Structures are given as C-alpha cells and as structure tokens.
Amino acid sequence: MTRIIETLADISDIYDAAFVDLWGCVHNGVKAFPSAVDALRGYRARGGKVVLVTNAPRSRHEVAKQLDRFEVPTDCWDSIATSGDSARAAMFRGAVGRKVWFMGQKHDLPFFEPLHLIEDPVEVEQVPLEEAEGIVCCGPFDPHADPDVNRPQFLYAKQKGMKLLCANPDIVVDRGERREWCAGALARLYTEMGGESLYFGKPHPPIYDLARRRLAELGHDVPNDRILAIGDGVVTDIRGAMGEDIDSLFISGGLAAEETATREQPEPKALEAYLRREEVAPTYSIGFLR
Template sequence: MTIIRSLSEVSDNYRALFVDLWGCVHDGVRPIPGAVEALRAYRKTGGRVILVTNSPRPRAGVAKQIAGFGVTEDAYDDIATSGDSARVAMFRGAVGNKVWHLGPDHDAGFFEVPAILTDPAVIERVPLEQAEGIVCTGPFDPLADPSVMRPQFLAAKTRGLKLLCANPDIVVDRGETREWCAGALAQLYTEMGGESLYFGKPHPPIYDLARRRLGAIEDIGDSSILAIGDGPLTDAAGAMGEDLDLLFISGGLGAEETGTAIGGDPDPEKLDRYLAETGVVPTYTIGTLR
C-alpha cells in the first residue's frame, strides 16, 4: 500500500481520471480544500476528468448543484451520474409504466426523458397501491432510519414490485451531518425479500456510461484511467470490479476509522486495519484529494 500526499505524484501515469464527487471533491456544502485545484492542474497537463457520481440527478442537474458548491467547470470534462444510467433503464420499462416515486420533490428532474432515447416508455407517477414498480431516488427524510419504510416495503414486496435504485450510496456526510441515501432503502428492501435494481457504483452500467462520456472526448484505455473515491462499497468496489487502478481517499467516509485529519494523512496502522476490514485494495491512498 502506497500513501501519497499529492495527486501530482502519480497523475503522470494516467491520461484520465474517474472521480467521485461527494467526500472527494465536495462535502455537500463546499469544496474539499485543494480538490478543485488538483483537478484543474491535472487538466492543464492534458488529462481528462470524468466525474462519476451516484447522484440520482441528471448530469445537468449535478453540474448546476456543484457549481453552487464552488466546483467550477474548468475542473472537469464531463459527468456520469447514477441517475442518468437509472433513468435510461426506467424509460426502457425496467419497473413498468406506473411507478411510485420514493424520494424528495427536488429529484423531479429524474423523470425527464433522456435525449438519447428515441422511443421512451410513458412513465406515470402514481400512489404505491397503483404502482407497477418503485423508483427510489432517496429517502423522504434523510435523517430518519430506513426502517420507517418497512410497512410500504412489505406491501410492495407482497405484490412483487421491483425497486429501481437511482443512488446505491448508503450514507453521505453533508458537512458534519451523516445522511441516509437511496442505497440504504434498496438494501432494506432486498433484505425483506424484494428485488432491487442498481445502476450506480459499484455496478457496471455507470462505468459503461463514464467510458462513453470519456470516449466522446478521447479514446483512452482502462490501463490509463485512475479511479478516485472514498466509498469502500461503491467507489472502491466498483474500481476493483472494473479492474481500474484506485486512488482511495481515506479522509472521506472512513476519516475517523483511518485517523485522517482534515488536510492530513491517514494513520498507517489504522488505515491498514480499515482496508483489511473493508476489503479495499487500493493502488494508492491519500488523505484528501489535493
């Protein structure tokens, strides 16, 4: 395991980066110190940056959101979102035509037809009792335990409804507050005997989308792509599954367990223990993207 202090120590070995957003580039409120500058510097050398996020929003919505956080367009080339991958599946009828939307009102953009589809299915949002399937973009209340959905999930499972999960993340940290994500709800539904469909990290569809986004700019093979992320179950598992080199951010979701202070490096012993417990085998580790 190699701990580095700057992206520039290894970036010359790669022509493109697949970069996670939340916990790596921003914390849901503001940019991670040094992250935007590191990506800008990499792009100035000719490197390509594709932001690969489990956000349920379309890429235009993510671009607008992160601009509000201070992540400027000169820090990346394009964005691949779990929402875009999942939307395509939904408009191809993956969970039927009448769907119950489990998620906040601000995710309404998920139901806009993707431009790449020429013959999309007609999707109607209906109450759960009328639904043919569930589209989950996140919890109604991100601070409430996912178990509050057990009554609705029991009814849905009994009817054999599939749940389309637009964001496989289990939790995220918004500033200092930890919030539940759609992945926690999908996990609960599966545990209860329901069927959940995933399209974001660590599952292949979002990496296929990221490669298409990159390929539209420049033809770059997997051996020249470095994946960057902080989530053991999403970013790391996805990169390892896709056989991509991984720069693991220890100061994100695992900051406390790895002893990574803000702007600092992980404690080597704590990091070794954390990586062993989570099964993460990174090519490199860094405290924060800088």
C-alpha cells in the same frame, strides 16, 4: 499493499483519465474543497481528462448546476457521468413498469423529465403504492430517518413482486457535518427483505460504461490501465474500480475519516486494518484530494 501518497501529482503521469467521485472528494455537499479543485486543475493542465462519476440520482446537467452552487469551477473537470442518467435510461425503457411509486424529495423530481436519447420511451406515471407496478427510489423521504421506517411499504411491495430501481447506490453521505441516508440504504433494506433492487451507479457496471462513453465523446479511447478511479467510498468507489480492473485512489478523510484516524493523512496501521476489514485493496490512499 496500498501506497499512501502525498498529492495527486505524485502519480498523475501514469494515468490519462480520472473517474472522480464528487461528494466527500471534491465537495462536502455544501462547498467545494479548494485543494481538490487545485489538484484536478493541475491534472488537466498536464493533459489528463477528468470525468466526474457520481451516484447522484439526477442528470449530469442538474449536477453541473449543483457544482456551480458549490463553487466547483468548470475548469477542473471535462465531463460528468451520473447514476441518475443510467437509472433514468432504464426507467424509460420500462425496467420497473409504467406506473411507479416514487421515493424521494421535491428536488429529485427532475428525474422524471423526458430523456430524449431513448427510442420509444415508456410513458412513466407516478402513482400511489397501491396502484404501482414498481418503485423508483431517488432517496428517502427524510434523509435523517432510519430506513426501517419503510418496512411496511416494502413488505407490501415485495408481496406484489415489485422491483425497486435505485437511482443512487450510496448508503450514506455527509452534508457538511451531518450524515444522511441515501437511496442505497433503502435498496439494501428492500433486498434484505426479499425484494429485488436494480442498481445503476457505483460499484455496478452501467455507470462505468457511461463514464467510458463520456471519455469517447471527448475524443479519447483510454485503456483500463491508464484510468484512475478516485473516491472516498470503499463499497462504491473502490469496489467498483476493482470490479472494472482499474487502479484506485482512496480518499480516507471522507466517509472513513474516523476509522482511518485521518487528520491530514491516514494513520497507516488504522488504514490497513480498515481496508482488511472491508476486504478492499485500493492502489493508493491519501487523506484528502490535493
């Protein structure tokens, strides 16, 4: 049974490290949530380590710049693990070939900047779909267009046997008050059409391996039962935590605010019904990170 808590401090002494989602938990895609910032500062003051674990399709350095723009201060986190870094490593190892068709927007182009951690990286070239060996998907060309608009290109790619590298498994995010489609929605469609999609962010293992390496870089070897995953996505954050055998705190006031009748806190019966329908069992829940 999921326990509804009032604040992160209620349970913080149980955990030495937290894997914290960003979008919907720490910021809304525009600006930081002050209560979340204060909660993470308090957690770190008590000795906890905070690794921001995000499905952003970019490097941790680019995410850090974005956090600065959103006014998320550096004193509320210790390190960052991104889906983008995991996916970039795979791309430069040749996971989808050398010639790739890129799906995304201009701000996603740093994804192709050299990754010097890879020995003998593949020289990746962006080409038109008709010349491509595979697809690199950082997101839709238009985040407000139905993913189905990509069916003709996906049908061609599937027939050619191309793999799609998904740099962000999120299906949707809320940017301020507006909902947007993410790369995960395109990868899901491609898979449903019979194509092969490769995932590197939550809920899949590569990003958790990276998050643990980030903890190790901080000088901490933390066992699973002392790690808490925090996030608002049941498909990504909560299922990922369950797959990694770590406890989780579900932020009901993010993507599932309507389904859980969340104002300050989730309505218990609505929360229970939602979690049962989604077939997930977070350890704890709270309306908003605070």
